[in-house]
Amino acid sequence: MPRPKRRPASGLLAPAQAREIFAYNIRLFDRFVRRVRRLPWRTVRRRREIGHQSLFQTLVHVLNVHEVWVGYVLPGRSSDPELERLFADPVRRPKDWRGFRTYEARVWGLVNDYLAHVTPSEMRRPVKVFWMPGRYVVSDGLLQTTFEQAHHLGEIIAALWQDDIEPPPMTWIEVANVRRR
Numbered sequence: 001m002p003r004p005k006r007r008p009a010s011g012l013l014a015p016a017q018a019r020e021i022f023a024y025n026i027r028l029f030d031r032f033v034r035r036v037r038r039l040p041w042r043t044v045r046r047r048r049e050i051g052h053q054s055l056f057q058t059l060v061h062v063l064n065v066h067e068v069w070v071g072y073v074l075p076g077r078s079s080d081p082e083l084e085r086l087f088a089d090p091v092r093r094p095k096d097w098r099g100f101r102t103y104e105a106r107v108w109g110l111v112n113d114y115l116a117h118v119t120p121s122e123m124r125r126p127v128k129v130f131w132m133p134g135r136y137v138v139s140d141g142l143l144q145t146t147f148e149q150a151h152h153l154g155e156i157i158a159a160l161w162q163d164d165i166e167p168p169p170m171t172w173i174e175v176a177n178v179r180r181r
Contacts, residue, residue: 012139015118021142022115024176025149026108031168031175033104035061035160037097043163051154058156060100062149063107066090069129069145074138078129083152149170 013021036044037054044056052058072083086092094100095166136144157167169175 012120012123012137013142015115015120015123018118018123018139019115020176021146022111024172025146026111028153028170028175029059029062029149031170032156033100035084035165036156037166039165046162048159048162051152051161055156055159056100058152060092060094060103062152063104065148066111066145067092067107069141070114073127073129074114074141076125078126152168 016144021048036059039055045054047053048055050058052061068083068086072078072086077083091099091103091106094103118138123137125138127136127138127141157170160167
């Protein structure tokens with residue numbers, strides 16, 4: 001069956017849905033940071049042959065993705081010369097947990113600020129970035145960051161299990177505090 005070129009508007013995230021998903025993403029990410037942070041630094045920085053090698057670098061990468069997409073791509077700044085400066089910013093490459101926490105606060109602040117003002121029409125607005133082919137809209141970019149985080153946390157889950165360390169609970173119902181009916 002051929003793929004449709006465009007999804008109907010009904011397939012887009014609503015602003016309230018985006019805020020709810022990202023609240024979950026942030027809480028879940030924090031659970032993984034807390035679990036990894038309790039490990040010895042040598043274990044955290046060990047090369048593991050996962051997407052970004054170490055547990056620490058994989059967590060940093062998740063923040064990098066959110067910062068670029070939500071701070072630059074979605075607001076329409078992906079060709080901004082400031083993006084080049086952002087990629088060179090040493091704050092985006094923390095070397096320890098203190099630097100990580102500083103960077104994490106910057107990224108989640110940016111995400112929350114953006115989501116606080118997102119509208120239904122914004123969700124439909126086309127966006128483009130030089131490294132991704134095709135046509136997409138803001139809603140797709142938000143889903144991109146969500147799914148990329150999920151994939152990278154999956155790598156961390158696998159790495160933790162290889163060391164016989166139980167990963168934190170990650171279910172939507174538990175982490176998002178879904179009300180029981």
